[in-house]
Amino acid sequence: MMTEEGKKSVYVDFDDVLCSTAQSLIDILFQQYGKKLSYENLTCFDLSKCMNITNENVEKILDIAHSDEKIIQNDPVKKASEALSMISEMGYAIDIVTGRPLFTKPASEKWLSTYCVPYDNIYFVNKYSRQGDGYEDGDTLALEDIKKMRFSFAVEDSLETAVFISNHMNIPVFLLDRPWNKNGDSDANIKRCRGWGEIMEALSTTS
Template structure:
């Protein structure tokens, strides 16, 4: 089987880290559970220049490497790889974040998982002169059996795979999201993802 796995808020606790960054930079105190929008500018009520400053701060290598792992992520994915499955990490991070992201994966025992940066959200505007190492036209040639994703904004990237089984990692910003079809399944944690994959396989 082939797995698409999102990085932020599936593998690591990115949004929780940004609550600290926003507080430190601007004194914006927003509880994690109150983050009702995937758009961080909306969640933290930031002006355009504040949002850009926060994104640059949050994408510094030392910051990316420090993000906490989502419990069970590396263990579950390594079990999938050990079973012979193909795991690809498809992140919306700008391509200049690739090296730090690769270091994070390696440090968390996911050195066998391939990593690709895909322009999901146009974030490369925050880091000048970035080049994406996976273009949309190449991504759309790829096929997966399962996807693990938290962002409703990313669901459109699955439209070309009607048989894809999508595990939606439960997060505050997707609580009210409407799922495109019965192939979408809300999962509370990595153990539930493991069990859902087993039952659907």
């Protein structure tokens, strides 16, 4: 989808901003290894540490999570689709900027269509310096590449990425409150929100 010329753009992450991916990872952990982990105890991006499993087993979990079947099964984040519809009506182009591997694009686009999530573009960015299939393709952007893009504001669940955006792009970043982003330094550009409802409330007072 092409952005209309002159239209203001917003950055929207995919996993756990639009799509409830973390719960899927927890479910796969139990199905594959019989280990139980509560959502509240998924307190960091390092899955080997949070799940107490090897990096090899983390890769196996991610392989399953990135399969077409699992992607389509993921539930939407509450009020995300409705909020993006309102943001689109406010005149913004919606750019989904995801750290998923590029080979998930067809399933990701199918998921967006299934849940009627409006968007203008979807960019696949190696946000976390991962290696392997889907992260080093020619069409996959590096994190540095997004510094060249122009957004009015961003919505993220990764505190590390939120700080990167704030530092390099100097735009407001709405950080959806998640167990894995509670620790670490924030800054004045980053506003922590409990859900999309709070994001829309904040936008209504500033627009």
